[in-house]
Structure formats: structure tokens, C-alpha cells
Amino acid sequence: MTEIGLLNILSFGDGGWARALLAASAMTLAVSICGYLLGAVIGGFAAWAKISGGSVLRIVADAYTTVLRGIPDLLVIFLFYFGGSAMVTAIGRLFGAQGFIGFPSFLAGTVAIGICCGAQHTEVFRGAFKAVNPGEIEAARACGMNLSLRFRRIVAPLTFRYAIPGLGNVWQVVLKESALVSVTGLTELLRQSQTGAGSTGLPFDFYLIAGAIYLVISTLSSSLMHVADARASRGLRRA
């Protein structure tokens, strides 16, 4: 059992964990991307509420970002996993089901990550919107564009351009945050490494590999973000 080394773990054949780790990495990516997109939607609405919502909407959005930035993400994950399970169990009991029903951990993880990173998305979008030159919006208005056309053609593309660096940072945070979803039992990268560590007795090797995979994903995605940033600001003169 102890003869297994780092290279054996990384083999695709019998006793190798490469296949399982790759699948788990895909799961990590899936839960991160879904949570990230959900967060972007939430953040978009919350930023809109903060910028041009009424006082009630603004207070709600402010409360949302303040609370979510002050409490640990792990707590939010616990809330959705256990809270969701309790809800599903209660509903199940209504239909005559017995005992405990687990909430799907992928869903719980996605929602929790989305709600956590939505707060950061909000600030990114709001900051990016502030960076848009008001003259451009004024010019669009002067051309007679209505609100939706103005948003679609002027505000959204410009905001998005300024938001890209911030969005990249949020993505990095989300990717690392996805490791927390392992507590719900979802077989993402860290959970799979835990399983591997348990069955081979080589925790160090497995966590090292997991760390390396996270590092690869974050490096690759940060260079993608650089490309996107360069492409989005190709018409922009930078100091």
C-alpha cells in the first residue's frame, strides 16, 4: 500500500487516480462556472439596484453586499446544504416519504457560491459602470436612443470592458472557494483527493496534486483573462 508513489497516483491504468482526478477537476470547473454565472446574474441585478433602484431596492442591495462580505462563505454553504436538506426533507414528509432526504450538493454548492460571489460581482459592475464616461451615455441620449437600446449598445459593452479585470479577480476567488463545496460531499477536486488520500494513505501527495491542479487552472484562466482584457480594450489608449 505504501509503495504507491506520486507517479502511480498520476497514472491512468489500474491503481492510478488520474482519471478520477480529471473527472473531479471537471466537476470543480463545473461548480465554479455555474456559481460564477449565477453570481454574475445576481451581481448584475444588485448593481442595477444600487445604481438606479429606488431607496428600498438600494437598501436591500446594500444589506446584501454588506452581509455577504462580512460572513464566511463556509457558513453560507452550510446554510444552503443543511437548510436545503431540511426543506427537501420537510417537503418529502408532506408526500409521505420517510427519513432524511439530502439536498443535491451540486445545487447547494452552486447557489452558495453564486450568492457569495454575487456580492463581489455587484461591486465590480458598479465600479465599472462608474468608470464609463457619462458623456458617452449623454451622447447616446442625444442620438435619441431609448433606455433599452442605450443599455444594450452603450452601457453594457462599456461597463463590461471596464469590468473584465475585476471579473477575473472574482473568478480566481470563486475557483478557490469551490474547494469549500467539498464539505457537502460533492466529488470535486478536493473531495476526490480526500478519498484518494484516505484509501492510499498518501495525503501529502494527493493534496499536493490537488494544489497543483488548482494552480494550473488559475494560471490558465488568468492568462485567458489577460487575452480577453487586451481584446476588449484594443480601441483604448492606456496611460
Next chain:
Amino acid sequence: MDIQFLSDTFVELLRGVPLTLQLAVSAICLGFVLAIVLALFRASGIAALDWFARLYIFIFRGTPLLVQLFLTYYGLSQFDAVRNSLLWPILREPYWCAIIALTMNTAAYSGSILYGGMVSVPYGQIEAARSCGMPRAMIFRRILIPLAIRQALPAYGNEMISMVKATSLASIITLMEVTGTAARIISETYRAIEVFIAAGVIYLAINFLLTRGLHLLERKLSPRVPKQDGGRSYALEGQP
């Protein structure tokens, strides 16, 4: 909602607060020392030291804290050399492993924040100190570090807040701080919402106090700067 349960939970969670604070304070203080070393490495101009600091920051910022925590707590015990070493009584304890992992993690983030602060110190200040005849060490101590800290304070404050939040991960390696206690109560009672509210209030209170303290410190460190509010605020106030 059951007020009795809520207040019982709150009282029980309060017992986890000392541990949360201990973890946060030790990690922030130790991490700060390590961060200064890293920032000085980066600013040293010596290629080997600079690359070491860059690599350190790259690795610790690129991997999840939970992986670092698991590597320290579960990973190291794989080696007989570690288990037989003098450090084993420390590395065996989840408490110390949590502090070590949190410290190393925050050092990477704070190191790059402080380095950013150092770079932003105007060269004229250093030049003035040098022309007063200050030796290098004194310039570091009296001019460079204080100015860099003042410059880096807003970003560093955010890092402190995220460290307070990060202590919650210690619950995964069996430490019963606030989140750990919350998770235990939730799994016993399945009343996630009430427990979440109680624990959330505690974390918000800690971070609110921290934010207030940082504001005071910031005001104290910049006595002559006229009041200007250009983006200098902390996460809790809702601005990046």
C-alpha cells in the same frame, strides 16, 4: 421563528468566539511579520530573494486555503520524519496547523499588498532620509515601513477582514470555533436558518468592529491629509 432557540444558539456560539479571535489575531500578527519579510525580499533587488518571494506568493495565492490547510494537517503526518521530529507535538494539533496554514496564506496576500505600498513610497522621501544621514536599517524602520503601511492600509484592512472569515475553515479540521459550533448545532437540530442568523450576527459584529478600528487607525496615521473620500473604504462599507 423560535426566539428561545435563537438565543440559546447565540450563547452557545459565543463560546466559539475566543477561538475564532485567537486564530485570526495570531494568523494576522504572524502573517504580518512574514509579509514584511516577503515584501522586503521583493524590494531587495536580489534576484534569488525576489524570485523566492514571487514563487511563494504565486503558489499561496493560486491554491485554495483549504488545500493548504489539509496539506499541513493531514499531509505532513504522512512522513515518518515529521512524526518523529521535535515539531510533531505542534504539527499534531489542529489548532497549530490552522494557525500555520492561515499565517502562510495571509503572508502571501499581505506580502504583495505591502510590496505595493513600498513601491508607492515616493523616492524623494527615501532620498531625504538618506541625505539626513540615516543608515539603511533606520530608513526601513522610520521611513519606508511606516509610509508603506499607511499606503497599504485600506487593502490590508480588507485582507484582515478576509482572514477573520477564513478562520471558519478551521472548523473543517475539527476546531470548534464559531462556524464549527454552528455546523454542529445545525447537524444536530437541522435548523440551519436560525443558526446561520446567529453565527452571521457574530461575524458581522467582529468585522464591523474591525472596520471601525481600521478607520480610526487610518485617520490617526494621516493627520495632515485633508478629508478626501476617493475610494478609501473597506469591504464592509460596500466599495471595493
